[in-house]
Structure formats: C-alpha cells, structure tokens
Amino acid sequence: xxxxxxxxxxxxxxxxxxxGDDPLNNYLKRHAWTNQEKISIxxxxxxxxxxxxxxxxxxxxxxxxxxxxxxxxxxxxxxxxHYDLPLVLMARLAVERRFAGRGxxxxxxSEALRVSLRAADEVGCRCIVTDAYRDRIGWYARYGFVPIxxxxxxxxxxxxxxxxxVRAALGS
Amino acid sequence: xxxxxxxMAQKTGAKxxxxxxxxxxxxxxFQADLAPAEDRAVRLLKEELQIASNTDFLSDALALFxxxxxxxxxxxxxxxxxxxxxxxxxxxPRLERVAPDLALxxxxxxxxxxxxESLAELASAREADGPTDVLIRAMRA
Numbered sequence: 001x002x003x004x005x006x007x008x009x010x011x012x013x014x015x016x017x018x019x020g021d022d023p024l025n026n027y028l029k030r031h032a033w034t035n036q037e038k039i040s041i042x043x044x045x046x047x048x049x050x051x052x053x054x055x056x057x058x059x060x061x062x063x064x065x066x067x068x069x070x071x072x073x074x075x076x077x078x079x080x081x082h083y084d085l086p087l088v089l090m091a092r093l094a095v096e097r098r099f100a101g102r103g104x105x106x107x108x109x110s111e112a113l114r115v116s117l118r119a120a121d122e123v124g125c126r127c128i129v130t131d132a133y134r135d136r137i138g139w140y141a142r143y144g145f146v147p148i149x150x151x152x153x154x155x156x157x158x159x160x161x162x163x164x165x166v167r168a169a170l171g172s
Numbered sequence: 173x174x175x176x177x178x179x180m181a182q183k184t185g186a187k188x189x190x191x192x193x194x195x196x197x198x199x200x201x202f203q204a205d206l207a208p209a210e211d212r213a214v215r216l217l218k219e220e221l222q223i224a225s226n227t228d229f230l231s232d233a234l235a236l237f238x239x240x241x242x243x244x245x246x247x248x249x250x251x252x253x254x255x256x257x258x259x260x261x262x263x264x265p266r267l268e269r270v271a272p273d274l275a276l277x278x279x280x281x282x283x284x285x286x287x288x289e290s291l292a293e294l295a296s297a298r299e300a301d302g303p304t305d306v307l308i309r310a311m312r313a
Contacts, residue, residue, distance in 0.1 A: 085295055114311070127295055142307075149289075162300035164299075166307070
C-alpha cells in the first residue's frame, strides 16, 4: 500500500468516507470542494492509496487566518509585531476508520506542517493553530502542540505550534 | 424636465425644522434636473410600464433600487438569465460599495480574552520550544 497525499480533486470519492465523526465526514462531503475551489478559504489535502487513487482515506484542511493586533490585551502585545498576527489554521484532520492506527494520521500531520512551512516561507506566518477534540489533545501534544489556555471546558481545545519548532525538527 | 414628487402636505420655514403632525405622514418634495436623453428614457419607461405619474415612477424605481442594495448587502449577486440559460451578472459600481467585505473570503476564529492572552504569550516567545522526538521523526521520515 503506497500512500500519496495531494490536493483534493473534483472527482475524488468522498461519499463513503467515514472517520466516525459526522461533522468531519460532512465537511469533506459537502464543503471541502466548495471552500477550496469556489470561495478559496481553505485547501483540503487527501491521503489516497496509489492502487485506488480516487478513494479518500484521510484528509486535512488548511486555511490562513490572522488575529487583529488590537484584539490582544494591551499587557501582552509588547512582544508581538506591530501588525496583525498571521497564522495557519489546521481546520480539519481526519482518518477513515478502517485505516486508523496505521500511521496515516502521522503522515497527514507531517504533510500539513510541511505545507504550513512552505506557506510561511512564501507569505510570512508565525504559527499553526488547531481546534483539537478533547480526546485528541494528547495526540497533538506529542507533535509539540501546546494548549492555548482559556477554552471552554466542554468544547474543542485550541492548540498552538510555533513554526520555528517545526523548522527545527527538519534540522534546518 | 423636472421629476417632482407629491407636494409637501405641510410647509416648513427655510431653516426651521418642525416635527410632523401626528397621524399625517410628511411627504418630501424631490426634484431632479434631467438631461434630454434621460428625460426621453423616463418618458419611454413610463409609457412601457404604464406609469401615470412621476411620483409612481420614482416610487417603483426606489423599490427596485432598495431591493438591489439589500441583496448586495447580503453578498448576493444579481443575475439575469435568458430562456436559453445564458446568465449575466449585474455589476453596478455603486452597488458594489455596499458589499465590499462580503466579497472577500475569510476565516474567522472566535477567541476568548484568556485565549488571546495565552496566544500572545506563546507567539511572542523569544525562542520557540524545541521539537519533540515524535515531531522530529515525523518530519524527517
């Protein structure tokens, strides 16, 4: 089985995708293509087996976002640049249930971080942020994501990863 | 030609503002100087639409304009479609002024005050954390 990760294409088979989470399934089936090709707010990358190159086995979605400088509490803005804070939002990451536990998640997140580094090199960006389900916080923490304090106790946990950390992991 | 609405029901002084009488809606006089070509266009439209008065003409035009503005404010496009399915999108510069932001795609993240504090602390760190072993293995694989 040779896994390839590439941009979502129009005729990819997504209707049978099931990661066990309805919002993540529905995003891929209903919104990913529109958001990527029609309104250009996020790009979805899919993992496929080269033997069945249309069947989506996992995916992640990246979008650019920024936090306006004036929204930060004044006490904390000293160390920040005098501009809005640009960041990459890893908006979704999911693996088909049948392929869970086979390293597909690791392949997806490492590709997401490589794409984020390229984006940062091209247009400038400090960090990557994701909303992690509570039961996935530990998984993201293994890759260096740090919880952003202050989230509601029941909702997803925002997590932060400095892109300098990712660059250091590449040994560059 | 002058386009003129109904006469004001209540006259006011030149620089004096008076509250309208209760129960008697105030009507505003509207006057416009039209070029001959525009004058002809108005007369032709009134004939085609069988509109008798300038007041009714203005009222209908206003209703159409208000609708167009409200649609563009919502970010909707105004499209005409022919019987064969050919579509044309109305691009009217003044209308575009009311919906500039909606045309721009964007991703919004909702932050609590404490999250912003935490994010600012993390993002302003002089040095980033070192990579974990798992991250190193993943990135170098």
